Amino acid sequence: MLKAVMARFRQGHRTMKYPDAPQPLPPRFRGLPLLDATRCGDDCRVCADACPYGAISASGHLALDMGKCLFCGECAVACPHEALTFSTDARLSNRSRNGLTVTAGEQYHPSGALEGELLRLFGRSLKLREVSAGGCNACEADTNVLSTIGWDLGRFGIQFVASPRHADGMFVTGPVSENMRLALLDTYAAIPEPKLVIVAGACAINGGPFKDHAEVHNGADGFVPVDLYIPGCPPSPLTILDGLLRLVGRIQ
Amino acid sequence: MSFGMKTFYNGTSFPRADIPMPDNDTFFQGVLDSITAGWRVCSYFGVPNAEGATLYCIMSARSGSGVLGVVATTVGRSFPSLAALCPQLHLFEREIAEQCLTRPEGHAWLKPVRFQKPLCEGKGFWSAADGGGLLPAVMDFYRVEGDEVHEVAVGPVHAGVIEPGHFRFQCHGEEVFHLEIALGFQHRGIERALIGAPTPRTMHQMETIAGDTTVGHGQAYCMNMESLGGYFASPRAETVRGIALELERLANHTGDLGALAGDVGYLPTASFCGRIRGDFLNMTALLCGSRFSRGLLRPGGIGYDCDASIADELHKKLHSAREDLTGAVKLLWDTPSVMARLEDVGIVSEKDARDIGLVGPAARACGLNRDVRCDHPFGIFRMSQIPVVTATTCDVAARTRLRWLEAERSMDFIDEQVRHLPRGSYRNQPKEIVPDRCAVALTEGWRGEICHVALTDDRGRFERYKIVDPSFHNWNGLGLALRNQQISDFPLCNKSFNLSYCGFDL
Numbered sequence: 001m002l003k004a005v006m007a008r009f010r011q012g013h014r015t016m017k018y019p020d021a022p023q024p025l026p027p028r029f030r031g032l033p034l035l036d037a038t039r040c041g042d043d044c045r046v047c048a049d050a051c052p053y054g055a056i057s058a059s060g061h062l063a064l065d066m067g068k069c070l071f072c073g074e075c076a077v078a079c080p081h082e083a084l085t086f087s088t089d090a091r092l093s094n095r096s097r098n099g100l101t102v103t104a105g106e107q108y109h110p111s112g113a114l115e116g117e118l119l120r121l122f123g124r125s126l127k128l129r130e131v132s133a134g135g136c137n138a139c140e141a142d143t144n145v146l147s148t149i150g151w152d153l154g155r156f157g158i159q160f161v162a163s164p165r166h167a168d169g170m171f172v173t174g175p176v177s178e179n180m181r182l183a184l185l186d187t188y189a190a191i192p193e194p195k196l197v198i199v200a201g202a203c204a205i206n207g208g209p210f211k212d213h214a215e216v217h218n219g220a221d222g223f224v225p226v227d228l229y230i231p232g233c234p235p236s237p238l239t240i241l242d243g244l245l246r247l248v249g250r251i252q
Numbered sequence: 253m254s255f256g257m258k259t260f261y262n263g264t265s266f267p268r269a270d271i272p273m274p275d276n277d278t279f280f281q282g283v284l285d286s287i288t289a290g291w292r293v294c295s296y297f298g299v300p301n302a303e304g305a306t307l308y309c310i311m312s313a314r315s316g317s318g319v320l321g322v323v324a325t326t327v328g329r330s331f332p333s334l335a336a337l338c339p340q341l342h343l344f345e346r347e348i349a350e351q352c353l354t355r356p357e358g359h360a361w362l363k364p365v366r367f368q369k370p371l372c373e374g375k376g377f378w379s380a381a382d383g384g385g386l387l388p389a390v391m392d393f394y395r396v397e398g399d400e401v402h403e404v405a406v407g408p409v410h411a412g413v414i415e416p417g418h419f420r421f422q423c424h425g426e427e428v429f430h431l432e433i434a435l436g437f438q439h440r441g442i443e444r445a446l447i448g449a450p451t452p453r454t455m456h457q458m459e460t461i462a463g464d465t466t467v468g469h470g471q472a473y474c475m476n477m478e479s480l481g482g483y484f485a486s487p488r489a490e491t492v493r494g495i496a497l498e499l500e501r502l503a504n505h506t507g508d509l510g511a512l513a514g515d516v517g518y519l520p521t522a523s524f525c526g527r528i529r530g531d532f533l534n535m536t537a538l539l540c541g542s543r544f545s546r547g548l549l550r551p552g553g554i555g556y557d558c559d560a561s562i563a564d565e566l567h568k569k570l571h572s573a574r575e576d577l578t579g580a581v582k583l584l585w586d587t588p589s590v591m592a593r594l595e596d597v598g599i600v601s602e603k604d605a606r607d608i609g610l611v612g613p614a615a616r617a618c619g620l621n622r623d624v625r626c627d628h629p630f631g632i633f634r635m636s637q638i639p640v641v642t643a644t645t646c647d648v649a650a651r652t653r654l655r656w657l658e659a660e661r662s663m664d665f666i667d668e669q670v671r672h673l674p675r676g677s678y679r680n681q682p683k684e685i686v687p688d689r690c691a692v693a694l695t696e697g698w699r700g701e702i703c704h705v706a707l708t709d710d711r712g713r714f715e716r717y718k719i720v721d722p723s724f725h726n727w728n729g730l731g732l733a734l735r736n737q738q739i740s741d742f743p744l745c746n747k748s749f750n751l752s753y754c755g756f757d758l
Contacts, residue, residue: 004520029537052456130413183408213440214441
């Protein structure tokens with residue numbers, strides 16, 4: 001017992017300050033893309049061609065769809081003009097699918113909060129049921145991290161629960177494999193109204209690395225109405241936390 | 253006992269014409285004899301054709317020699333099942349049946365593996381009443397009948413933030429007689445997508461075969477691309493890959509140690525390890541920006557160099573994480589109530605482990621000295637060896653302690669490597685891969701042996717790219733571990749294996 005108390009003392013208090021203070025990320029972290037079309041060469045499509053998932057449109061004006069993006073950074077390496085770089089800004093989530101597109105010359109606005117009755121109901125207590133629907137377990141791993149002492153999601157009244165009957169919403173990861181389609185729909189049906197759907201990761205938004213495979217459905221859109229999109233492959237725990245806190249109005 | 257197998261070393265490629273193609277009798281008798289003589293099957297798969305399939309068997313020689321062997325044979329719509337004599341083949345044969353529509357005659361347990369469509373035209377062997385083998389977990393489960401025997405079904409969606417799978421327990425009161433596991437919910441069709449590859453998407457698919465084993469699978473793919481293209485990763489790149497592989501092992505072993513503590517209700521270690529796991533993931537992010545090594549491994553080397561300032565910082569962070577982890581884990585050994593809960597639970601005997609072909613920490617906890625880093629060294633492990641740790645008690649306690657001992661060895665390794673990074677380039681230019689060749693790469697992921705086999709066609713595209721995740725060998729071990737245990741021991745036994753659903757499901 002004494003040893004456990006001493007270990008506790010040595011390990012110290014490790015819960016991070018976010019959102020009251022910024023959370024530092026490693027310098028090579030690839031967050032919000034920064035697009036500067038003024039640097040682009042005439043008819044240059046190098047970045048768009050470097051993306052195997054078609055996340056970038058370079059004809060007309062430069063734009064990047066974070067819903068398709070795996071944040072691999074190969075476009076930034078390929079670009080000869082430094083017109084496309086990745087910042088360490090992890091605030092990426094959005095309430096709408098179209099809103100995930102970052103356009104050159106426009107400021108990106110991460111998601112806003114729920115409105116009215118939904119905010120009143122869920123703003124201070126949000127229970128989520130996670131459905132892993134065909135991904136690679138990285139999104140799940142970095143979602144799990146939020147429940148560790150470093151992040152302590154519970155302090156915001158947000159919790160992952162063990163039954164859809166206890167839940168206010170569904171948290172989906174994975175591209176929705178055909179083999180998980182029914183389980184996903186059953187889980188959604190079992191959650192009492194009113195309910196939310198949050199999709200996390202490139203897979204759940206758009207199929208991710210498995211986009212267009214015959215065995216997957218390119219994400220949860222079309223099966224369930226989505227209230228929040230959290231991009232990344234996988235999203236950083238900070239991106240997930242930031243998205244959830246914006247949704248419940250803890251960050252404006 | 254190589255009965256004319258083509259023998260070779262890990263990470264090499266050779267013309268497909270060199271693969272011996274004996275008649276069926278010689279092939280099956282040879283495989284049987286080799287296994288009896290101590291060879292072990294790394295991969296056994298089919299390439300479907302119009303009349304049946306060509307079966308390829310990749311085997312590893314008994315310790316020490318570092319030799320691998322390959323042999324193939326062409327079969328029609330059926331082939332003799334060896335599963336009853338060699339249980340380690342049982343799932344491979346089911347997979348061949350499901351993917352190639354050729355039936356293993358005499359297989360006692362012929363059920364779907366992933367509930368997937370075959371890789372060729374045609375219908376599977378399962379009746380419409382069983383969902384035609386395409387409805388996940390709809391199959392003929394093994395049942396125990398009798399008074400007071402009952403069945404417990406769990407999943408696919410589980411209580412935590414974890415992957416889907418279905419577990420069927422046959423129980424007598426609290427005692428589990430038998431556990432059958434139905435997977436396939438995470439099936440994303442990776443192997444089908446790899447026919448005709450490589451494409452610009454391939455590396456990303458390899459990184460996400462199992463997202464917690466990005467380096468393990470990424471390394472195997474890079475090795476195959478490099479041996480097929482006739483180019484190399486520099487010593488500097490191989491060193492960074494080795495560091496990343498051990499960081500991946502450390503993050504996962506640390507997470508498992510915490511999860512095991514959590515499952516026996518010992519919160520100090522559970523809380524501390526949950527956080528320290530993040531420290532190791534963040535060290536990986538220091539190297540490449542991603543906590544899961546995305547973008548780090550690329551054919552020809554690594555995507556990001558590890559410059560002196562990063563190496564220094566890594567070294568510092570490792571030192572502090574080591575202190576924290578040592579303190580957190582030591583609490584387990586010092587707490588009798590924790591050890592009492594871990595000991596003599598979930599035993600898989602050494603003989604069973606050998607018979608079913610366990611790999612990785614699960615095998616080493618049963619006293620089997622199996623570790624690709626030593627048996628078939630690749631990359632940096634050809635120059636710098638990590639001692640293999642084994643245990644003998646074969647229970648949850650052994651699998652727990654083994655993780656800690658391996659974590660210590662991994663930290664020693666990184667500590668050494670990061671201070672002596674070789675100079676030179678970090679990325680060599682990839683070259684086109686060569687037609688009509690076979691490449692085999694084995695790596696030791698944190699769950700155990702990963703095996704990738706590439707067969708290129710006459711245009712230099714993959715005719716077949718076969719992936720075996722360690723979980724493919726090991727899920728049966730979890731089933732055996734539960735025999736005659738309390739059903740309440742399941743979470744603990746499950747954590748002590750911590751197998752991958754997506755790595756199995758592909």
